[in-house]
Amino acid sequence: MTYRKTVTKVIYEAEGSYGNKDQMPENLGAAVEWLQEKLDSLPEDMREDAILEIEAERDYDCAVLKIKIEGRRPETDAEQMARLGAEARHRFGLAMTRELQERAAYEALRKKYGDKS
Known part of the structure; x- marks a missing residue:
């Protein structure tokens, strides 16, 4: 619920x-x-x-x-759906931002220490 x-x-x-x-x-x-x-x-x-x-x-x-x-x-059903959609988009945006930050950090470390794979 x-x-x-x-x-x-x-x-x-x-x-x-x-x-x-x-x-x-x-x-x-x-x-x-x-x-x-x-x-x-x-x-x-x-x-x-x-x-x-x-x-x-x-x-x-x-x-x-x-x-x-x-x-x-x-709130009405429509307002609730709009709010939940906005919250989901916000969480997705935060997750994407975090992933981009992690990728940038990974690339910086890879440049600094080289690829050891």
Whole structure:
């Protein structure tokens, strides 16, 4: 069984104080409405597992918020096949690079010490 990765899409990420343009409102009702708008902007297949991260820090007389909203969903079969194909091509490329390096080292040693076969 092949591991199915999670596809993520960050739709909002900001740091600032309340009242900044497009920052989450301080009023609870307005904040809920703002969050719903952000959730609705996600593709439908990412809404169920969407996450909200909020960090608040006190900076003198105001709170500084760090907010991140991210949609998540399992990768599709097509995305999984594309990823596995890219990983296989990458591994093949590494193997070929390693083989070319080994051949170059072999040829350098052969030139230095001669062919003793």
